[in-house]
Amino acid sequence: xxxxxxxxxxxxxxxxxxxxxxxxxxxxxxxxxxxxxxxxxxxxxxxxxxxxxxxxxxxxxxxxxxxxxxxxxxxxxxxxxxxxxxxxxxxxxxxxxxxxxxxxxxxxxxxxxxxxxxxxxxxxxxxxxxxxxxxxxxxxxxxxxxxxxxxxxxxxxxxxxxxxxxxxxxxxxxxxxxxxxxxxxxxxxxxxxxxxxxxxxxxxxxxxxxxxxxxxxxxxxxxxxxxxxxxxxxxxxxxxxxxxxxxxxxxxxxxxxxxxxxxxxxxxxxxxxxxxxxxxxxxxxxxxxxxxxxxxxxxxxxxxxxxxxxxxxxxxxxxxxxxxxxxxxxxxxxxxxxxxxxxxxxxxxxxxxxxxxxxxxxxxxxxxxxxxxxxxxxxxxxxxxxxxxxxxxxxxxxxxxxxxxxxxxxxxxxxxxxxxxxxxxxxxxxxxxxxxxxxxxxxxxxxxxxxxxxxxxxxxxxxxxxxxxxxxxxxxxxxxxxxxxxxxxxxxxxxxxxxxxxxxxxxxxxxxxxxxxxxxxxxxxxxxxxxxxxxxxxxxxxxxxxxxxxxxxxxxxxxxxxxxxxxxxxxxxxxxxxxxxxxxxxxxxxxxxxxxxxxxxxxxxxxxxxxxxxxxxxxxxxxxxxxxxxxxxxxxxxxxxxxxxxxxxxxxxxxxxxxxxxxxxxxxxxxxxxxxxxxxxxxxxxxxxxxxxxxxxxxxxxxxxxxxxxxxxxxxxxxxxxxxxxxxxxxxxxxxxxxxxxxxxxxxxxxxxxxxxxxxxx
Amino acid sequence: xxxxxxxxxxxxxxxxxxxxxxxxxxxxxxxxxxxxxxxxxxxxxxxxxxxxxxxxxxxxxxxxxxxxxxxxxxxxxxxxxxxxxxxxxxxxxxxxxxxxxxxxxxxxxxxxxxxxxxxxxxxxxxxxxxxxxxxxxxxxxxxxxxxxxxxxxxxxxx
Numbered sequence: 077x078x079x080x081x082x083x084x085x086x087x088x089x090x091x092x093x094x095x096x097x098x099x100x101x102x103x104x105x106x107x108x109x110x111x112x113x114x115x116x117x118x119x120x121x122x123x124x125x126x127x128x129x130x131x132x133x134x135x136x137x138x139x140x141x142x143x144x145x146x147x148x149x150x151x152x153x154x155x156x157x158x159x160x161x162x163x164x165x166x167x168x169x170x171x172x173x174x175x176x177x178x179x180x181x182x183x184x185x186x187x188x189x190x191x192x193x194x195x196x197x198x199x200x201x202x203x204x205x206x207x208x209x210x211x212x213x214x215x216x217x218x219x220x221x222x223x224x225x226x227x228x229x230x231x232x233x234x235x236x237x238x239x240x241x242x243x244x245x246x247x248x249x250x251x252x253x254x255x256x257x258x259x260x261x262x263x264x265x266x267x268x269x270x271x272x273x274x275x276x277x278x279x280x281x282x283x284x285x286x287x288x289x290x291x292x293x294x295x296x297x298x299x300x301x302x303x304x305x306x307x308x309x310x311x312x313x314x315x316x317x318x319x320x321x322x323x324x325x326x327x328x329x330x331x332x333x334x335x336x337x338x339x340x341x342x343x344x345x346x347x348x349x350x351x352x353x354x355x356x357x358x359x360x361x362x363x364x365x366x367x368x369x370x371x372x373x374x375x376x377x378x379x380x381x382x383x384x385x386x387x388x389x390x391x392x393x394x395x396x397x398x399x400x401x402x403x404x405x406x407x408x409x410x411x412x413x414x415x416x417x418x419x420x421x422x423x424x425x426x427x428x429x430x431x432x433x434x435x436x437x438x439x440x441x442x443x444x445x446x447x448x449x450x451x452x453x454x455x456x457x458x459x460x461x462x463x464x465x466x467x468x469x470x471x472x473x474x475x476x477x478x479x480x481x482x483x484x485x486x487x488x489x490x491x492x493x494x495x496x497x498x499x500x501x502x503x504x505x506x507x508x509x510x511x512x513x514x515x516x517x518x519x520x521x522x523x524x525x526x527x528x529x530x531x532x533x534x535x536x537x538x539x540x541x542x543x544x545x546x547x548x549x550x551x552x553x554x555x556x557x558x559x560x561x562x563x564x565x566x567x568x569x570x571x572x573x574x575x576x577x578x579x580x581x582x583x584x585x586x587x588x589x590x591x592x593x594x595x596x597x598x599x600x601x602x603x604x605x606x607x608x609x610x611x612x613x614x615x616x617x618x619x620x621x622x623x624x625x626x627x628x629x630x631x632x633x634x635x636x637x638x639x640x641x642x643x644x645x646x647x648x649x650x651x652x653x654x655x656x657x658x659x660x661x662x663x664x665x666x667x668x669x670x671x672x673x674x675x676x677x678x679x680x681x682x683x684x685x686x687x688x689x690x691x692x693x694x695x696x697x698x699x700x701x702x703x704x705x706x707x708x709x710x711x712x713x714x715x716x717x718x719x720x721x722x723x724x725x726x727x728x729x730x731x732x733x734x735x736x737x738x739x740x741x742x743x744x745x746x747x748x749x750x751x752x753x754x755x756x757x758x759x760x761x762x763x764x765x766x767x768x769x770x771x772x773x774x775x776x777x778x779x780x781x782x783x784x785x786x787x788x789x790x791x792x793x794x795x796x797x798x799x800x801x802x803x804x805x806x807x808x809x810x811x812x813x814x815x816x817x818x819x820x821x822x823x824x825x826x827x828x829x830x831x832x833x834x835x836x837x838x
Numbered sequence: 839x840x841x842x843x844x845x846x847x848x849x850x851x852x853x854x855x856x857x858x859x860x861x862x863x864x865x866x867x868x869x870x871x872x873x874x875x876x877x878x879x880x881x882x883x884x885x886x887x888x889x890x891x892x893x894x895x896x897x898x899x900x901x902x903x904x905x906x907x908x909x910x911x912x913x914x915x916x917x918x919x920x921x922x923x924x925x926x927x928x929x930x931x932x933x934x935x936x937x938x939x940x941x942x943x944x945x946x947x948x949x950x951x952x953x954x955x956x957x958x959x960x961x962x963x964x965x966x967x968x969x970x971x972x973x974x975x976x977x978x979x980x981x982x983x984x985x986x987x988x989x990x991x992x993x994x995x996x
Contacts, residue, residue, distance in 0.1 A: 162940025162979045290936040297941030298929040298948060300873025300914035307872035315867055341856050359855070359863035364879065421877050421885060421978045422942045470875070470942030471978045502878040692882065693974075715936055719981070723939060726980025749976045750882040758971040760982040827860050828881050831899030832890070 086212070087271050088220035091143060096228075096264040098220035098272070099143035100213040102157070102198045140195035142210075144173060144217040146225065150245055150258030152179055154214070157189040159201040159442040160293075161420070161469035161476055162723075163780040164716035167292045168207055169214060171712055175284040176218035176277055177225075179245040179257065186292065191444035191464035201442035202477060202597065203572075204669040204778025207712060211776050212276070219274040221264075225257050228264035279710070279774060288715035293468070305425050305438050305467040306499055313427045313495035314344060316488055317363035319353040319370045320504050322820035323742035324593065326377035328353060333371045340366050347491050351508075354488045356496055361827060364501065368822040378592040380742045384514070384810075387538060387590065387739060388412060391516050394589035395536045398520050404529055406522045407620060409613045412805045413605040414736035415538075415744065416512040417752050418598040422470025423505040428485035429495035430455060435462045439482040440469030446543075447479030451486045473727075474598040475510060478541075501824040503747040511737060511744070512598035513538035517609035521579065521617050528617065528632060531579035535606055539588040540565060541595045569602055576667045577614070577632040600724070600784035603668055604731055605806075611664040611789035612802055625793065626651050626663050637707055638667065641674040644705035644767045649676035658682035659700075662794025666786035669778030671708040675725070675790035677701070677761075681798040694734045694753040694814050697798070699791060701763040704783065709773035717779050718766040724783015725764065730755040731784070732791035736807040745817040747825065753807075753814070844905040846871065847916025853902065861897035861905070862886045865913060873914035873945045877976065884975040887946040887953070888913045892920075894953030914945035917952065928952050931992035939979035947975045947985055955993045965993050 086104060091097040145153045154173055160166045170184040177184075192199055198209075222242055229247035230237040232255055241248045248254045279285075296302035321327065328348050337355070338346045342362035347354050355366040398408075426439035435455055441447050441464065448464040455462070469476050485498035500509065515537035522529045542565065569586035586602070618628035626646045633639050642665055645651070651661060659680045666673050678701040688695045704721050711717055734753035738745040746752040788806075796802040805811070818825050843852045846869065853868050862879075865871040865888075874897055877885030881899040888897050889912040890905075897911075905911070917926045925933070928948050938944045950973055958965055970986045977985070 162942075164939070290933065291938060293941065294933050294936060294938050297938035297944050298914075298925075298932045299918070300945045302941045303872070304875075304942060306866075306876070309870065315863075342859075359859055359867040360876065360879075361859045361863035361867075362856075365858075419978070420940070420942075421875075421883065421976060422940070423876070469940060471940040473978065499876065502880075502883070719936065719939055719984070722983055723980035726982060748878050748880060748882055750878075750880070754976060754978060755980060755982065756976065757973045757982055757986070760971075760986070762967055762986075764983045825880050827879055828899035829858070829860075829901050831861075831881065831895055831897070831901075832904050 085273055085275055086216045087273055088216040089141065089269060090220055090224055090266040090272050092266055092269045094265055095148065095261045096146040096221060096224055097143050098217050098224065099141040100216035102140050102142050102195065102210065102213050104213040104216055140192060140198055142213055142217060144221050146221055146257055146261045146264065148258050148261045150256050151183045151185050152177060153185045153187070155187050155189040157192055157195055157199045158206050159440060159466055159469055159472070159476060160188060161440060161442070161472035163720060164291060164713065165206045167289060167716055168712040169210065170292050171284050171289055172211065172214045173218045175282060176215045177222050178242045181284065181289065181292065183245055188466040188468065190466060191448040193445050193448065193459060195445065199445050204780045204782060207776045208670065208778055215276050216274060219276055220272045223272060223274055224264040225260050228260045229255055232263070285712050286714065289713050290715065302468060304422055304470050305427060305440060306497060308427060308438055308467065310427050310429060310438065310495055310497065313429065313497040314356050314358060315360040315363050316354055316356040316485070316496040316498040317360060317367055317501060318349065318351060318484065318504065319355065319367040319372060320508050320823045321352060321374045321377055322823065323377035324379040324508065327375040329373035329375045331370060331372050333369070337366050337369050340369060345492050345494065347488065349484065349487050349491065351484055356492065356494070360499065364824055364827055367824055368826065377742055382592070382739060382742050384414065384739045387514050390589055391514065391536045391538070394587050395516065395518065396534050396585050396587045398518060398532050398534055402522045402530065404522045404524045405620070406520050407613055407616045408518070408520045409609060409616065409802065410518045410804065411516065411609045411612070413515045413517070414806065414810050415514045415739060416598060416731060416735055417506055417509070417737055417746065418474040418512055418596060419505045419509055420471030420473055420475050423500045423502055424475065424481035424509060425499040426482040426485040427495070427497045428482065428489040430486055430489035433457070433461060435486055437463065437482050437486060438465045438467050439479060440467050440476050441479050441482065442472060442476045447482050450479065450483055454483060455486055455490050474596045477596055478510065502749070503818065503824045506747050506752060507744050508594065510541070510594045510596035513540055513593065513595045515605050517605055519609050519613040521613055523617060523621070526621055528579045531575065531582035533584040533606065533610065534587070535569070535584070535602060536587045536589070538593055539591045539595065540597060540601070542568060542597065572602060572668060573606055574667045576634055576638050576665060578634050579632065599727060600781040603666065603785040604728065604788040607664065607666045607785035608732070608789040608792050608806065612792055612796060615793050615796065616802065624652065629663065629665055633665065638665065638672050640769050641672050641705040641707055644769055645674045645676035645703045648765060648767055649701070649703035651676060658798055660794050660798035662790045662792070662797055664786045664789035664793055666789065668785070669782055670775070671706060671777035671779070671782050673704065673706045673782055673786045675786040676703045677790040677794045679791065679794040679798050681795060690758055692750045693756060693758065694809060695758065696733050696809055697795060698759065699729050699761045702761045702787065703765045703767065704787065705767040705769055706782065707769040707771050708777035708779050708782065709771050710776045711768060712776055714768050717768060720779045721766045721783040722764060724781070725787040726755040726760070727784045728787025729759060729791055731788045732795065732806055732808065734759060734807050734809055736810045738813060743820055745813070747818040751815045842902045842905060843907045845910045847912060848919060855902060857903035858901045861900040861902055861911070864902050865897060871913050871915060875942055875946060877943065884950055885943045885946040887949040887975065889949060889953060892956065894950055914949060917949065926952065927995040928992040931988040934991065935984045935988040937981050937984040937988050939981055943975060943977045947977065950975050951985070951989045951992070955989065955996050959996070965990055
C-alpha cells in the first residue's frame with residue numbers, strides 16, 4: 077500500500093501497563109517559526125515569531141508525555157493538562173481523539189489533569205494556545221493506540237493489520253468478523269514502554285475534525301450535574317469566606333469581637349489571615365452574616381487615596397513620547413481605557429485540605445504548577461506533598477491564571493487544621509479581585525496624498541501582572557528573541573500586536589507604571605484597547621483622504637487573507653447601506669493567534685434607544701447587528717469557534733459601551749453585577765452572524781480570545797459615525813455613575829430577604 | 839434549632855437550620871443540591887434562579903422560614919420531571935443550540951427562561967424581543983444570542 081500523499085510520520089509511544097496506553101510528547105509536531113527565524117531584527121516581529129510561537133518553542137525541551145488510554149468498557153480516556161473554563165477544549169480534544177482513533181465521540185472521556193510539575197511550562201492555559209499546542213501530540217497518541225488495536229486484532233483474527241478496518245470503535249476484517257476495541261484493551265497493552273512511528277490521518281479524510289459538534293459537557297451543564305469547585309463534596313470542607321478590607325489590599329490591624337463572632341449560629345471558626353479575617357461556618361449564608369458582624373480595624377492598602385483621575389495622571393507621566401512630528405499631514409488620537417473587571421460568574425474559590433505534612437487543593441486553575449509551587453512555599457511543604465486538582469472552571473477571562481483563592485484556602489486550612497471550602501463574595505470578587513489595568517493609547521498616522529507614511533502608537537498602562545507563569549516562559553525565551561534586552565511586558569506586547577496594514581514605518585511601544593493594583597491578563601489582554609485606538613484613527617485618516625472606511629482598510633490591508641475576512645463582513649453585513657440619522661455602521665479588523673478577524677457593527681444611538689428605561693442597569697446605545705468573520709486556519713469545531721466569537725463580541729460591546737470600574741479613594745466603587753455593567757440581554761444585538769472563512773491551512777489558530785478586539789473597535793467606530801464624534805474614553809458611559817455605591821464596611825452587602833415579596837421579575 | 843419542612847423536586851424535606859438562612863444555602867450547603875449557583879447573593883445575577891410552585895425565584899433572597907410544608911421548590915435537577923421526561927423542552931433546546939459555554943450560569947438561565955415562557959403563555963402572547971430583553975440573568979461568557987434562539991425554539995414545544 078503506498079503512502080497517501082502529504083502524510084507526515086511522527087513518533088509516539090506505547091506505555092507499559094495493564095491496558096492499552098499510548099502517549100506522545102506534548103511538545104511534538106511544532107514547526108516553530110523561532111527555529112527558522114533569521115537572526116536580524118525586523119520591523120514586523122510577529123512575522124517571524126508571535127506569542128504562540130514563543131509559548132510553543134518554550135515547551136520544546138520538555139519531555140512530559142500526554143497519554144491516551146483504551147479501557148475494557150470501550151471508552152477512551154485522556155487527561156488534558158489544560159483548564160476548561162468554557163472555551164470548549166474538552167470537546168475539541170475529544171474530537172481529535174475520536175478522529176484519529178475512529179471511536180464515537182461519546183466514548184471519549186476527557187478529564188483535566190492535576191498539576192504536573194514535570195510538564196514545566198507546558199501546563200499553562202493562556203494565549204489562546206491550547207489547540208495550537210496540542211493539535212499534533214494528541215492525535216499522535218491516538219494514532220499509536222489505533223495502530224496497536226489493529227495489530228492486536230490482527231493477532232485475534234490471524235489476519236494482516238492492513239486487511240482490517242477500525243470504525244466506530246470496532247475492528248472489522250474482510251470476512252465480516254468484528255471485535256470491539258474494549259475487548260482489545262488488555263490484549264493491545266504493552267509490557268514495555270517503547271517508541272512507535274505513526275502516520276496521522278490526512279486532512280481530506282477527516283470526518284470529525286471540522287464538523288460542527290455540540291459540547292461534550294452540554295448535558296451535564298443543562299441538568300445541573302456539571303461540577304464546579306464549590307459543588308464538590310470534600311469531607312469536612314465547610315463554607316469559608318473572608319472579611320476583607322475597605323481599600324485595595326488593606327491589612328488587618330485588630331479585630332474587636334472575635335469571640336462574639338465565633339459564637340454566632342453555625343460559625344465554627346474565625347481566624348485572622350494575611351488577606352483579612354476568615355470565617356468558617358455550616359453555610360455560606362452564616363459566613364456572610366459573620367463577615368458583616370466582624371468589627372475590624374484596617375491598615376492601609378496598596379492604592380490608598382488613588383482615583384481614576386490620579387491614575388490617569390500617572391499614565392500621562394509614564395507615556396513614551398511619539399517623537400518629532402513629521403512635516404507631512406498627521407492624524408492623532410489619544411484614548412483612555414478605564415479599569416475593567418475580569419470577574420467570571422464563578423467567583424474566586426477553592427477547596428483546601430491541609431494536614432500535617434500534606435495538602436490537597438481543588439480549584440479551577442490555568443497555571444496549576446505555579447499555584448502548586450506557591451502553595452508549597454506558603455505552607456512550608458515540599459512541592460511533592462501538595463496535590464492540586466484542576467476543576468472545571470465557571471469562566472476565566474484571565475481570572476483563573478492566578479490561584480488567589482487556592483493560596484488563601486490553603487492558608488486558612490493550615491491555620492485551622494480543618495478542610496475549608498473557600499469562596500469570595502461577589503463584592504470581594506469585584507472590589508479586591510484582579511482587574512484589567514487602566515490604559516491610554518496615543519496613535520499618530522502620517523500621510524501624504526493617498527499614501528500612509530508612518531504609524532506610531534504609544535500604549536501606556538497600569539502594570540499587568542504576568543507572574544502566573546507566562547513570565548517564566550518569557551524569561552526562558554527572551555534571550556532568543558530578536559528584540560534585544562527588553563522587559564517581559566514589552567516582549568508580550570510586541571509579540572501579541574501585529575500591524576496588518578501597509579502603513580509604512582511603524583513603531584508601537586508599551587510603557588507600564590504602578591504595580592499597586594491586583595491586575596491580570598483579561599481576555600485578549602492589550603489587544604482590545606490597542607486595536608480600538610488604531611481603528612478609530614484609521615477611520616479618521618480615511619475621512620481625511622475622502623475614502624470609505626471599508627475601502628480604505630481593504631486598500632491598505634497587506635494580504636488576501638486579511639482582505640477576505642473584511643470583504644466577508646462587508647458583503648454579508650451590507651456595508652454602506654442607507655441608515656437613519658443617529659444610527660450607523662462601523663467596521664474593524666484584527667489579527668492575532670495565527671488568525672485574522674473582522675467585525676461589522678450597526679449601532680442605534682438615537683435618544684429614544686439610549687434612554688430606554690432599564691431597571692438597575694444601563695441601556696445606552698444598542699448594537700443592533702453584528703457580522704463577524706474569522707479565519708483561524710484549520711477549524712477543529714466550527715460550532716465551538718462560533719461560540720467563542722459570539723462571546724468575544726459580547727465582551728467587545730461591554731468594553732466599548734458599558735463595562736468599566738470607577739476608582740475612588742483607593743477602592744473600586746463597583747461591588748456586584750448591578751454596578752458593573754457587563755453586556756446583558758438588553759444590550760445583546762438581536763442580529764448576530766459569525767462567518768467562518770474557509771481555510772486551506774493544515775494548522776489551527778487560537779480562538780478563545782480572538783473575538784474581542786475587532787468587536788470593541790467596530791462598536792467604537794460605529795458609535796463615532798452615528799454620533800459624529802469620535803469617542804475617546806471607554807467605556808463611553810464612564811462619566812456617569814449609574815448606581816449608588818455599596819458601603820465598604822462591612823465589605824459585603826446583606827442577604828436580601830424579600831425574595832417572595834415581589835411578583836416574579838425575570 | 840428550628841425545623842423547616844417543604845418540598846424539593848417532588849420530595850418532602852425537613853431541615854434543621856436557623857430561620858433566616860437563605861434557601862440557596864439550604865439547598866447547596868445542607869441538602870447538597872448544587873444546580874442553583876451562587877453568583878452575587880443579592881438577587882441581581884440570577885444564577886440561582888429556581889421555581890417555587892412553578893414561578894421563578896432567586897433562592898439567595900428567600901429565608902427558609904418563608905417556606906411551608908405545601909411549598910414545592912424546583913431546582914434545575916427537578917425541572918425535567920415537571921415535564922415528565924428525561925429533559926424539559928427548554929433543556930433540549932439548550933442542547934440543540936449548544937448554548938452553554940462554561941455552564942455556570944446556565945441552570946439559572948434555563949429556570950428563568952422556563953418561568954418567562956410560562957408567564958408569557960399565561961398572558962396569551964408569543965415571546966417577543968422585549969420579553970427576551972427583560973431577562974436579567976448574567977452570562978459572562980456571552981451566550982445571550984444562543985439563549986434567545988433556544989427560548990424561542992422551546993416556547994414552541996412547551
